[in-house]
Every structure is written in structure tokens, then in C-alpha cells.
């Protein structure tokens with residue numbers, strides 16, 4: 267499988283931030299290597315400009331969320347069709363910050379993933395346990411329930427991102443054994459051929475170790491995706507297609 271390294275910029279980035287992607291392309295000496303997929307998910311305000319600017323550079327653009335409906339009376343929301351129209355190829359759905367801040371349920375997340383597929387986007391569907399749930403020995407059960415409730419029933423490609431909530435933005439990561447156990451578990455519960463990313467405090471210093479784990483097919487990177495100097499070594503740390 268071809269590794270996928272996706273940057274989630276969250277609510278960060280202005281028009282001037284395009285300079286970081288130019289810097290990333292300079293690091294790649296012109297274009298991202300073709301043995302790995304590189305995706306940047308900027309805030310919605312930047313999707314169209316980034317997608318237009320980097321259409322030839324093998325850097326793909328994604329949204330961070332979409333509404334389940336195609337259009338309608340949903341002030342402030344953006345549909346998957348709008349993201350596709352703006353040039354996006356991917357969209358993150360069910361990130362733990364959206365599940366927590368916006369009360370998104372597994373059913374909502376599945377409806378958003380279905381919307382992404384309807385619009386021709388590849389959804390990156392996030393799952394992950396809280397610290398309390400891991401401490402209580404419930405990590406596999408929690409993620410199993412999220413997968414059962416959030417994954418679309420489709421033969422089209424989608425991506426699963428395992429992001430333990432307690433590892434996001436904290437500098438903490440699970441042990442390699444815990445990541446391996448969870449990714450094996452997710453693999454067994456996901457249709458063949460789907461990529462499974464790890465996310466949560468991926469940095470240049472730990473990327474190679476994490477990306478070498480069996481059934482880790484890439485990474486979803488938050489803070490370290492904002493600077494080309496951090497994101498480039500993470501992208502290059504992924505083993506080639508395997």
C-alpha cells in the first residue's frame with residue numbers, strides 16, 4: 267500500500283501560509299515523491315487557492331469537515347460537493363475535536379463519510395479512545411464501537427485514522443506495541459485495501475519508528491504539519507510502498 271501522510275492544519279493558516287507549502291515543495295526539490303501520498307488539509311478558507319496552486323505538484327488538498335447534505339439551509343456549513351468543487355480530494359471526518367466540540371456522534375460521522383464518497387472525495391475517518399478509556403482497558407472496545415458506527419458500507423476507498431484523544435497535541439504517544447495492537451485490530455474490522463493512519467503527536471523524532479509498525483499505512487499530523495521543516499522529514503520517514 268502507498269503510504270499517506272496528511273497534515274491537519276486545524277484552525278491555523280492565513281493566505282500567507284502558502285509559503286510553507288512552497289517551502290515543502292522546495293524541500294522535495296520540485297514535487298512530492300510519487301511513492302507516497304501527501305495531503306494538506308488547510309482551513310476551508312484556503313482550500314480553493316491551495317488546490318489551484320498545487321494541482322501539478324503531487325500535493326493533494328483536503329477539507330477538515332463536511333456537512334452530510336449536498337446543499338441547503340445550514341448556515342456556516344460546507345458540503346462535500348463544495349470541497350470537491352474547490353479542488354479538494356480528501357476530507358477529514360469525525361476528528362475528536364469535532365466529536366467533542368460539536369457533539370458529533372458515530373452516525374453523524376458515517377453520514378459525513380457517505381457524503382464525501384458521494385462527492386468523489388476520500389474520507390479520512392477518525393477514531394480513538396480517551397485517556398480514561400485506555401486506563402480502564404476499554405481502548406479496543408471503544409474504537410471497535412466507533413468503527414462499527416462510523417465506517418461507510420462501500421467498496422470505494424476510504425482511510426481510517428487512529429488518533430488516541432490523549433495523544434493529540436500533548437507530546438504523548440502510545441507504545442509501539444499499543445499502536446501495533448490497535449492497528450491490527452482496525453485492520454481486522456476494515457475492508458481490505460483501506461489505509462490506516464496513526465495520528466497524535468507525530469513529530470520528526472518519532473515518525474520513522476511509528477511509520478515502520480505493521481499496519482500503519484501513514485500518519486495524520488497536526489502541529490508538526492504547519493512548518494515545512496517539521497513536515498518534510500515526517501513525509502520522508504514513511505517507508506515506500508509495501
Ligand code: PGA
Pocket residue numbers: 274429433434435436465466467468486487488489490
Ligand atoms: P497533533 O494532532 O499531531 O498536533 O497531535 C493530530 C491531529 O489532531 O490530527
